[in-house]
Amino acid sequence: MNVQIFDGKNENWLTTKNPAQLAAAMVDGNIGLAPVSWGNEQEKTGWYHMYQPQEITGIQIRDRVEDGNIVLRIPDNWNGKLVAAGIPATRGETSTDLLFSDYVLAKGYAFVASDKGTPGKDKEGDPFAKAKNALSIEGASLAKWNRQFRATVCYAQEYLLTHYKTVQVASEIPTYGMGISNGGYVIRYAIENDGKNGEPRLFNGAVEWEGVLWRAEDPNLITSLTKVIQSAKAALYDGNSEAVHSLYEAGLPKGTEFLWPYHDQYYWFLTLNIYRDHFDFQAPKRLQWPEYLALNEQGIRDRSHDYIFEKYSYAKRPQKVKDKVKEIENTGELTAPLISVTAAYDALIFPSVHAYPYEQLVKKAGKAKLHRHYVIENGNHIDGLVWNENVDPNRKLQPMLPYVYQAFELLIKWVEDTVNPPESHFVHAPTEPYKITNLKTKQHMNPLTTQG
Known part of the structure; x- marks a missing residue:
């Protein structure tokens, strides 16, 4: 276990306002997961309006769980709750720092992520190095992703209960999941299987963004x-x-x-x-x-x-x-509220194969009351392509991340205040370039920021 203290001295912040944390977040091209081409830096619009990492102090734990790498961050103003990230593809544990970590840390949540237990090793045997295809490593599997994710959440909850136990946090840590792409699949699987086989319930709810649907006898990836x-x-x-x-x-x-x-x-x-x-x-x-x-x-x-x-x-x-x-397929048997956010223009995880069939799977399982599904017009699988001059020169695409932030806000209200989110619907794109559409009112608005 490697425990680091982030005291704010010399830009030593827990968020990516810290240059060292930002460098770790951008390893292996992770910057491309964020809509960094959307907006104007001078005018602070779009991404530059959203991305405002805060000066947050706290601690960070780097460790190994189930043969995988994890990172756990706990802000000094911890609110007693935890967010666990589902990592996309075969990327590392810091790959969603620009997407999720800064955002939830500013709200006081602890944040934990893992590389899904499929790390690579370089020639020197560095356990924190990553292979370009982590599934090629002996023993790696999607089943291991699911075990690793649950083990990571258990690790984080146990650490928090052991080191931060208070009157307010006596026996359990309210825990939410946020996942993207194959990390979205991991989130779906976790919510479907939480508390089964005699295991304790870990999750209070989750948001999944363009999750992959794995089914044995139906169309799949x-x-x-x-x-x-x-x-x-x-x-x-x-x-x-x-x-x-x-x-x-x-x-x-x-x-x-x-x-x-x-x-x-x-x-x-x-x-x-x-x-x-x-x-x-x-x-x-x-x-x-x-x-x-x-x-x-x-x-x-x-x-x-x-x-x-x-x-x-x-x-x-x-x-x-x-x-x-079939061993790792989705069932739709939700055990907690889940909000799905889908890109209508997803050219990799096609909505007609992965998103709409999952919505029907949830309904077939009789769990529709626990599910909301928002399909974002002109959204695509990779936010880094939004307004990218080589791919989207006509600026047709709009980013997905602002809608994921909205979905998280709706999820918390749903779980903690019993305020039902809007019914599932297709979300039309705004006519103004730096605006997004409010999922609740359908009015145009500025995107939420990482200010908390």
């Missing part, structure tokens, strides 16, 4: 991206109308065509290989994972391996492949 890879080249570069239609059939939302080249270059092939190989480790023509994102001399993704998916069919693979997915 593998089935949808296989169809995409089979048609992407013909659709994007050969002008084949049938191939374009196939991309829509795979789940790509209409209107996202301007996002396709970027996702074709960086996400579709890489993501498909990572998860297909994990669940179907005997799949034919498998690659070594560093080849997932091989680039040619011009810096363009090497398409010479696309052929391996020409005849691949998840449906025709052995039953043991589906059984492996």
Whole structure:
């Protein structure tokens, strides 16, 4: 265990107002998770209005739990509650610092995050180094992600109860989850399975942002991206109308065509290989994972391996492949309130495959009263693409993070004050460039900030 004290001297703050904390948050390109191109720095609009990390003192614990790396932050003005972050993809424990940590620390919450228990090791054996594909490590799995997340929350609660026990915090720590992408999946799974198999209940509620839906017998990340890879080249570069239609059939939302080249270059092939190989480790023509994102001399993704998916069919693979997915699949059996925030223009985790079916899964489980689902017009999977001059030169996209902050505010009111949030609905984009739409009133407003 490594305990650090952040006393505010010489910019030694607990938040990313501290240059050292900011540097840790930006490792491995995590800055791209935030809408940093949205807004004007001089005018303090957009991201520059939102991002106002506070001068907060407190302590930070770095430790290992279940063979994974965790970070626990406790502000000196702790409010007795905890927020646990679900980390996207196979990123590290500091990857949501700009998204969640600064925001909740300013409100007095303790914050904990882990790398989902799938860390890599560099040549020197540094346990805090990260592999580009953490699922390639022996023993790594999505099942381990779920165990690691629960173990991380248990660790944080135990630490807080042991070291901060007061009259107000006598026996339990109110705990909320916030997760993005595959971290959103982890949040869903945690809320679905909390308190089962004789384990104690840990969570009071959660917000998940563009979560991945894993189902064994239904369309999933593998089935949808296989169809995409089979048609992407013909659709994007050969002008084949049938191939374009196939991309829509795979789940790509209409209107996202301007996002396709970027996702074709960086996400579709890489993501498909990572998860297909994990669940179907005997799949034919498998690659070594560093080849997932091989680039040619011009810096363009090497398409010479696309052929391996020409005849691949998840449906025709052995039953043991589906059984492996079934072990970690979502059920919709919510045990606490959950708010889902979906990007209507998500060109990676397609809403028709991951978001709307999950809403129906919750209803089928009889848990609709515990769920709200807000679909954000012109939102996409990666906030870093909003107003990015190379991807979004026409400034069509709007960021998702401001709506996640709103959802968290609604969640707290829902759980603690029994104020029901608005019913699930499609959220129309505002007409003013630096505004967002209020989820409750549907009026336009400035985004919330990290001031608390």
